[in-house]
Amino acid sequence: MRPNRIRELFAAKTCATMGWIALNSTYSAELMGHAGFDTVVVDLQHGPLYLDAAVPLLQALSSTPAMPMARCSDNNFFEINKLLDAGAYGIICPLIDTPEDAARFVSACRYPPQGTRSFGPTRGILYGGADYAEHANDTILALGMIETAQGMANLKAICETPGLDGVFIGPADLSFALGVKPPPRWTESPLTEALDRIRDAAHAAGKMAGIFCGSTQMAIDMKKRGFDIVMNGMDALMLRATAEQNVKAVRTA
């Protein structure tokens, strides 16, 4: 089975770069996959796209060097199963607030006896290889999102959940949970302490810590602060920001 790039980088203690897809365009997905990211995530939670759109996006990523991942919209057994069958090599799951949430999420990602994933890896086999069924449980990545007060309170137990590969931070929702409005101010209290706590809890359990960054500067800071995965390129944000800069540059010239 094709190895999981993010596992390899974590084993090598190297920070992984992650791209993020909200645009429902297979050509755009290919461009993202060829841009150099170690992995690219198809976002079913906030991206204006769902399962029928996700399949061709995962296919488009499959022809690029970037490992295809998905963020599911919900800790939902059937949706996670479908994304894995469709060839996602890892799942980021929102709203992991308790160790029970984490265990349920992990179970959906693993075949019996480790979990309850149903058998039918249609595209998984195409991307992963003929021995997919044998190695999927050890290869597929499962990252749970810490983004509520409850999740913060259960941080240690969540990180220690067997089979969970790590945690991932959505700083906007985490800010809400900390009582401050987005956009997230990662260099100020209370967000900065929360990020440290989550990273430390993950590392204490031998797990990965990843984070969604709204800017390159934030991504660089997070890399330096020891995060294992930094999301530093969401397609829609990059496109709009660059387009606005270009217009302004010409207008004011």
Add this chain to the structure above:
Amino acid sequence: MRPNRIRELFAAKTCATMGWIALNSTYSAELMGHAGFDTVVVDLQHGPLYLDAAVPLLQALSSTPAMPMARCSDNNFFEINKLLDAGAYGIICPLIDTPEDAARFVSACRYPPQGTRSFGPTRGILYGGADYAEHANDTILALGMIETAQGMANLKAICETPGLDGVFIGPADLSFALGVKPPPRWTESPLTEALDRIRDAAHAAGKMAGIFCGSTQMAIDMKKRGFDIVMNGMDALMLRATAEQNVKAVRTA
């Protein structure tokens, strides 16, 4: 009928900014339409999309401040008719090499008696307004591309074609026509002289001169050199370039 923004800017001797769509994503099209461009062009020639994809992209642009345009793939009567019916407020047509090409292109853009456009403005009426049929001939923009040696030889006659609103330059194909390979070097001979000649010929005939720019620097230069329309934001190029920069910034940090 809703006025044509590019005509207004040309009348006001103000350089228009133009965006360019190669990504088949309606969300991406909206982002482009909200980025500040005066007009955004759906590219059917080199964009990996065709007529069935173009309709929702033109619809997406219709909810934004940017005027929707299209580049047809060919000087083809039916395709130009379909794009206008679908609500394009202007057409850029490739390979206008002779005044006959220009006249044929113009004819497809105008209802009788000025032209031969067939009647059935399905979305045109939705975007333009109930009096679309009455004013379309004076509103819709028709820009012909000068991109071959033959087009250069016929420059004056093309520009003087009645009903043609202006010319548009594709610097890569024009470079081929001048015997030099792309990418286009707009500051060097022979391209720089060709750009000047086309601009001057358009202006001498009272027509617009527009140009596709591969970089913001080129767009600023072209604005300063008197071009009336500068394309300074192709979605696919902006996305890939920005994504590559972001990855590199984090990798090397």
Add this chain to the structure above:
Amino acid sequence: MRPNRIRELFAAKTCATMGWIALNSTYSAELMGHAGFDTVVVDLQHGPLYLDAAVPLLQALSSTPAMPMARCSDNNFFEINKLLDAGAYGIICPLIDTPEDAARFVSACRYPPQGTRSFGPTRGILYGGADYAEHANDTILALGMIETAQGMANLKAICETPGLDGVFIGPADLSFALGVKPPPRWTESPLTEALDRIRDAAHAAGKMAGIFCGSTQMAIDMKKRGFDIVMNGMDALMLRATAEQNVKAVRTA
């Protein structure tokens, strides 16, 4: 943030007209949006379309005077979040049977601290404006459907749920709940009394009462009976009925 047209009409004590989309066609959606309705609802419950189809339909509505809304298929946190992120300016939610159902629905529609909506308003910002995050909680409309015996029993408590903007009636399912088969006979007992009770309960709580009408006559009656929102144009029903009339008229001529 762009104001919510239905809130404005309710404040002005003016009955709002509502269109309904079951056809998965962006062109059809535009036609509906331009037909004069105050709002048009994309129906994910009974329309043969789901989340991937809903996004371009909401985009198509965004270029028209009609305010885009959606009926979710279920009182499901993730689906409601996705529809709001995709630019729906209001949600109609089926099967609000208890005040707990209502509270859960409202929570999905509001950002913290009023609710638990997750942050990522991709298209919401494009339609609503740059200050979307600040005003969304006060702008987005949340209407719950009363359509079961349990819902009737809990009517008062449902209407008094903080944050719920009103109730909406699906007369076919409500008929089932009252022990009579569809099609709904709104002028006869027991349906007519039920409609009055729901309207009164909503108004007593200062909330809106809306209703799905299968005919223009019913819509006119409901307006006269004091309903604040009347759905009087479902695309599929209008198309089929008009087509059948046209055929018959010619056949029998």
Add this chain to the structure above:
Amino acid sequence: MRPNRIRELFAAKTCATMGWIALNSTYSAELMGHAGFDTVVVDLQHGPLYLDAAVPLLQALSSTPAMPMARCSDNNFFEINKLLDAGAYGIICPLIDTPEDAARFVSACRYPPQGTRSFGPTRGILYGGADYAEHANDTILALGMIETAQGMANLKAICETPGLDGVFIGPADLSFALGVKPPPRWTESPLTEALDRIRDAAHAAGKMAGIFCGSTQMAIDMKKRGFDIVMNGMDALMLRATAEQNVKAVRTA
């Protein structure tokens, strides 16, 4: 091979009713196919849809009693071939101005030796039956549009073209050709005489005469004037008109 309903009706001297599809919705196409029309036409010329959209629309019509037809966008060999392969049981071709145009159109509709249609009837066989190849030349309907001054001048020769099954009138473009602007006034000179001339020329050659009608009243009139096929139900027009009436009825109640 499944018989061609329009041929049967013509043989029985019975006026055929025709529906018209501009909406790219397979559900809408089914509704049209079940509404009672003898045939329903997918419009590739002015409908905001093209070949990739046409296939599922033809499939949707295949489950209904209405015979699937298409209007091509152009007298183009490849496009006509594709529509027939996709299961269209008849083609309406725009801009038949000369007998040469007619012959070229007919040739694209017939296998050798009668014509030059290329072999590969993918969906044709599914809709028509296993003996499609044997009977297609005698079954498929070919209707040419008379809509220019040149077409009027060549009327007799066009109608006499071997293999052409009839002519079809687009009154809006024909009005332009007669020097009057749309909308077409079918009860006034010069349009009314032109319609009579075309009908008579068709009948003199033993061919069908069909016409696109913008209203039921016009359709009834045309039936009475002896036309063999009347188009009396375009989806987009019916939907918008009915929706506007419904809104107005409630607003003014």
Add this chain to the structure above:
Amino acid sequence: MRPNRIRELFAAKTCATMGWIALNSTYSAELMGHAGFDTVVVDLQHGPLYLDAAVPLLQALSSTPAMPMARCSDNNFFEINKLLDAGAYGIICPLIDTPEDAARFVSACRYPPQGTRSFGPTRGILYGGADYAEHANDTILALGMIETAQGMANLKAICETPGLDGVFIGPADLSFALGVKPPPRWTESPLTEALDRIRDAAHAAGKMAGIFCGSTQMAIDMKKRGFDIVMNGMDALMLRATAEQNVKAVRTA
């Protein structure tokens, strides 16, 4: 209302053949529907397709002799409702582990008073006929999947659930449940005994027993062993296997 072919065959004690769709292609769906199967199932659980893709597939099947069915991804009220509204004439539901699961599944398939299905049979009426609402409860097929240890333990009670029409076996997940890895060895213990037990329990309750077969040989065996429905043609598996054979045959020639 159009009768349910599988019910008719079961009444006639004739084994029904079933095809299976994982390919998101309406043309492919038509080919499957014309291949001779008594019914063809659109698979939303493991097929790389979801609700927006399922609608046109069900439409494509509607023009063929095969009865359209669907496997839902989950025992989810809204999803089952949507599939039935979209014209599925039967549902196969995964993970029926308890009689409560079975009752919940049945309830979603039946209108009140037998169940809680919401009213709005958009495409159901087109496929089933105008009297759909009256007969749907007696016509639509509800098959529950037995695929876990818990399901095996509750076998009798599940089979006796009122309104459940039968059980269906996914041998791969059942193998996991029995502690053996897929691919399923149906001729060996413990799978062979489990299949017998399930079939006998279904028959004892007067219900159907169906099974997914990975090969024609298995399908023939299952027919001989008394199963009422055998799935013996999944599109993706058939296509890949045949393509590989063809390549190999030419390579080695």
Add this chain to the structure above:
Amino acid sequence: MRPNRIRELFAAKTCATMGWIALNSTYSAELMGHAGFDTVVVDLQHGPLYLDAAVPLLQALSSTPAMPMARCSDNNFFEINKLLDAGAYGIICPLIDTPEDAARFVSACRYPPQGTRSFGPTRGILYGGADYAEHANDTILALGMIETAQGMANLKAICETPGLDGVFIGPADLSFALGVKPPPRWTESPLTEALDRIRDAAHAAGKMAGIFCGSTQMAIDMKKRGFDIVMNGMDALMLRATAEQNVKAVRTA
């Protein structure tokens, strides 16, 4: 630039196997690409799909070992340009009847100065590599179809057209041209002699000879007769044939 597999096999005097796509399904395209074919062709001529469908199919093939090709629907400059820009590594063009047809086809496939292809290789660069523009003229395959009497008469001159890489036979249309009806009988006169003549003419000019085979037996025969490329797997035909066999096997068991 990624090498062209078919050129390599031809240089090594090894017969290439070719698959054929008529199904508009990206998952099916991937299955075809993984089945072992040296190349897989997306068929725009007779497949029920066109340019908007072809792009994701070419993307899907890009993740597999099979080289993506396309058959255009017509010897049309813009369509061929679009398919090459979309990443097709070779084009099969119908109806090459004269050396002028062949030259025009070749010109559309080559950048200046060898041809007139317009510059804008959007996906070509993603599949081929960053040096695509430099090597495309020597890498992209151009195969012309011999399928008419005129084509047979001009065989030698067509084969000698500079830049044409070979010829390809569609036996059904060629049969028509020889005065015999399809299905093609390749072992009988006059088809068998025609196949020999075409192969010999191609080889005499140092060019490839390829052929579409309706069965594996024909493909094996053609390989043995010295053809360089044999198409021995069209998805729609394989699927339907296998499905029918499976049904029959179970029915008759």
